[in-house]
Each structure stands twice: as C-alpha cells, then as structure tokens.
Amino acid sequence: MNPLVAPEAGVHTGAGTALSVNLNKVALLRNTRHLGIPSVTRAADIVLKAGAQGITVHPRPDERHIRGSDVHELAELLKAWPAVEYNIEGNPLHNLMDFIRAVRPHQATFVPDTVGQFTSDHGWNLPADAPVLKPLIDECHALGVRVSLFMDPLPEAMAHAAALGADRVELYTESWAAAWGTPRQDEVGARFATAGQAALAAGLGLNAGHDLSRDNLADFLQLVPGVLEVSIGHALIADALELGYDATVRAYLACIRQVQPRA
Ligand SMILES: CC(=O)[C@@H](O)[C@H](O)COP(=O)(O)O
C-alpha cells in the first residue's frame, strides 16, 4: 500500500500527471436519502484544497449517482478554481452532449456505455464508430471543449482516434488493475505501455482511468510514461471513507510524485 501523506498539496503546474477526482460515488451515497449528504460540491471543495487538479463526473442517463443539478453546481464551484480542469464523461449519443453544450467543460470524455450499464467496461471500436463520433468531436471543438475517447489498450486503434480529430484517449485500465500483483501484471502492463506509446506517436494526449488505486497507480505511471491525467473515483472515495478526503488525495498525489518527483 502506498503512503498516506504527501509532502504538500498544490495547484497542478502543467507538468506531469494531473489527478482528477471522480465524484460519482459521493453522489451515489447521497442519493440513498433526501438529505443532501454527503455533499458533492463540498467533496469537490475539500479534494481541490488537498491538491487535486481536476474534477470528473459521469452523469449517467438514469441519474443513479451524478444528477444534472450536480453537473451545473460543480461548474459554478469551479469558477473559483480557474486552474482546475472539469472533465465530464458519458456517451455523446445519449445525454452527454446536452451537458457539454450547457457547461462547456475543459474536457468531454466520450464513453460507449449503454443506458443503464453497470459500469464502463469497454472502449470505442475504431474505425467502426468513427462516422458517429466525428461530428460530435467537431461540435465539441466548436464549443471550445477538448475531446478524449475512452479506449481499450489497442495500439492499432490510436491512429484512428487521431485521424478522427480526438485530442486525447483515456486508456481503460480495468484490466491493468485486475492483473496488478498477479503473474499477469507484466504481460498486461506491456500492452498498456505499447498502447500508450502508439497514442503519443499518433499525436494524442494520454489519459487513463478505471479501477486505478493507491496500490496500482504508481506502477502504472512508471510503465506508461506521458500520462497527462488520471481520473480516479471508486477506490479513492472508498479510501476517503476510511482516511478522509484530504489525507486520501495527498496519498494519491504522493503515488504520482513517487514516479514524477517534480510534477
Ligand atoms: C468512464 C469510466 O471509466 C468510468 O470509470 C466511470 O466514470 C465510472 O462510472 P461508475 O462510477 O458509474 O462506475
């Protein structure tokens, strides 16, 4: 298990990997009562004060966790944090684009989920999905919003993502998390390293997320250089239940700085 306390919090300098905290699971707990606790905006405020450089939400069509009102309240809160990046994830063929048009976050992460999907479990199929994605990517760009495509670690798909005009890809890291600490770690890690290199060679920015944790994060960043942003929710919020948001965010930043001391 990685350290619990980082030396200091701070605003992201633009170098190294940014930590974007996904608040879905705070909203999930909040939604089990009508009391408004735990508060998603209060969580955002605390994790940002602890040094997180971004906030991620995935407003699913069934509103099981993040609601439309959360997306807008976070956008308001983030006006006081100009250096912080707002990342909204979802399927642009379902409800995502309405949020992107209304809020114009820094980044839209396109995820090919079905309505009601348990959790995200695969990336886009390129080039097959290209015709439906292209106009939506173009629309995001016209709105001033960067587009990241949620992708499996398939090196051959990266040039297709770049040809479509995507700015970044987010490598879907569930298979890395599942393999970490097992005899398959090196083999699966090599797949991510190759996919990451292919993305960078294609001129794409590189993000990563899904099931990243205090255990597997530093090893991932060591294997896959050049990751601009990790979005982490489930494990981080689970840690925060035990340690508190502040200590937890500092612990994740310490995982990043273990690999990138000056980031
Ligand atoms: C796009 C992605 O990787 C997901 O991790 C997602 O944001 C998590 O969604 P849930 O919180 O609904 O499982």
Ligand SMILES: NCC(=O)COP(=O)(O)O
């Ligand atoms: N894009 C991935 C994300 O935002 C968080 O995924 P997880 O840490 O909740 O699995």
